[in-house]
Amino acid sequence: MEQAVPVYILSGFLGSGKTTLLQKMLSAFRADGKRPAVVMNELGDVNLDGQLIDARVPTAELLGGCICCSIRGDLSLQLVELVQQEAPDVIIIEATGAANPLDILEGVSETSLYVRLELRQLITVVDAAHLYDLYQEQRGKTYRLMQEQIRCASILLLNKTDRINGEDRDLLNGLLRQWNAYAPVLPAVQCDVPIETLVNMDIAGVQREGQQDGHAGSIPHSGSHANACSHDHGEFCGCSDSSDGHEHAAHEPHDAHSHVMAYTHYFAGPVNSVEFEKLLQELPRDIYRAKGILTFHDTSGRFLFQYAYRESDFMKIDPQGEVQDVAVFIGEHFEKEEIKRRLSALVDSSVS
Numbered sequence: 001m002e003q004a005v006p007v008y009i010l011s012g013f014l015g016s017g018k019t020t021l022l023q024k025m026l027s028a029f030r031a032d033g034k035r036p037a038v039v040m041n042e043l044g045d046v047n048l049d050g051q052l053i054d055a056r057v058p059t060a061e062l063l064g065g066c067i068c069c070s071i072r073g074d075l076s077l078q079l080v081e082l083v084q085q086e087a088p089d090v091i092i093i094e095a096t097g098a099a100n101p102l103d104i105l106e107g108v109s110e111t112s113l114y115v116r117l118e119l120r121q122l123i124t125v126v127d128a129a130h131l132y133d134l135y136q137e138q139r140g141k142t143y144r145l146m147q148e149q150i151r152c153a154s155i156l157l158l159n160k161t162d163r164i165n166g167e168d169r170d171l172l173n174g175l176l177r178q179w180n181a182y183a184p185v186l187p188a189v190q191c192d193v194p195i196e197t198l199v200n201m202d203i204a205g206v207q208r209e210g211q212q213d214g215h216a217g218s219i220p221h222s223g224s225h226a227n228a229c230s231h232d233h234g235e236f237c238g239c240s241d242s243s244d245g246h247e248h249a250a251h252e253p254h255d256a257h258s259h260v261m262a263y264t265h266y267f268a269g270p271v272n273s274v275e276f277e278k279l280l281q282e283l284p285r286d287i288y289r290a291k292g293i294l295t296f297h298d299t300s301g302r303f304l305f306q307y308a309y310r311e312s313d314f315m316k317i318d319p320q321g322e323v324q325d326v327a328v329f330i331g332e333h334f335e336k337e338e339i340k341r342r343l344s345a346l347v348d349s350s351v352s
């Protein structure tokens with residue numbers, strides 16, 4: 001009988017490290033002689049994360065919205081197409097950081113009625129520093145969304161532990177156990193965990209420290225798990241998107257209560273690298289994620305930049321395909337006109 005294709009869902013708040021983990025999983029699967037395929041979902045109009053993925057990996061892109069809500073039907077279609085056209089050995093779905101994983105889990109379960117898919121793990125990547133700060137405040141939609149993503153996980157990857165001290169790490173470990181008593185917690189820097197163990201965790205029967213009953217992070221199914229993973233969709237998933245000169249609502253049903261918004265800016269020319277870095281440092285706190293591809297006139301080549309929870313990173317890149325200079329900013333109710341004005345001014349000052 002035809003083998004079911006194992007599916008892994010990567011969840012976790014914006015900038016927590018999902019793509020970093022995805023890259024490691026893809027390398028491990030390929031090294032193992034497997035043929036992985038990927039579904040990538042981005043809130044913005046461009047798939048910048050796709051630039052970091054090996055071009056040989058079949059990839060389905062779902063852009064400009066969130067698979068957990070109005071483009072959930074697209075997820076099913078993409079999964080069916082990937083299975084029928086690419087015959088992958090394994091599929092990894094990278095959700096947007098604003099996604100409610102329970103909906104994606106249900107989307108995959110529905111699709112498995114049509115094609116043979118086997119949901120293996122729902123891995124939630126947690127930005128340790130970001131969660132720690134939100135825990136101090138104990139409020140806000142982002143905090144509740146993170147909580148939701150943690151509750152739904154079958155494995156928790158406590159990433160970015162380089163940004164917290166040992167004491168805070170103990171506190172977060174306790175918090176994760178409190179919110180999700182079953183998922184093993186793997187602490188990591190740059191998502192550096194043994195991938196073999198991670199993907200086979202249910203088979204290997206890896207137990208969490210101090211956990212005796214042998215529950216090994218099996219995927220919670222919606223019936224029994226619904227209690228832990230309380231579902232207030234409209235409130236948690238907000239995905240309105242607007243692009244330079246063209247504003248549109250990504251999801252009609254959610255706009256009324258969306259709290260996460262994305263702004264995509266296309267640059268009219270190169271900018272100064274120092275001024276751009278300064279702009280990133282000065283971003284308002286309600287923008288917690290930005291990424292893009294830029295050309296600087298004061299240094300050669302093009303760069304992929306990442307900004308995640310107040311840390312920025314630049315990587316020289318030779319983009320696959322035709323990619324215009326672009327930046328996507330994601331946050332909560334920020335003043336996009338102000339960001340637009342400042343970004344346009346960067347190009348103007350470079351020209352004059």
Ligand SMILES: Nc1nc2c(ncn2[C@@H]2O[C@H](COP(=O)(O)OP(=O)(O)OP(=O)(O)O)[C@@H](O)[C@H]2O)c(=O)[nH]1
Pocket residue numbers: 012013014015016017018019020021049096097159160161162163188189190191289306307308311312313
């Ligand atoms: N300090 C620190 N930075 C990290 C770590 N892991 C990843 N990063 C950086 O965090 C940024 C975001 O990482 P990604 O893997 O793109 O995060 P993501 O969850 O895929 O982001 P979205 O898809 O936008 O939600 C990148 O600049 C990474 O290099 C870590 O352990 N420590």
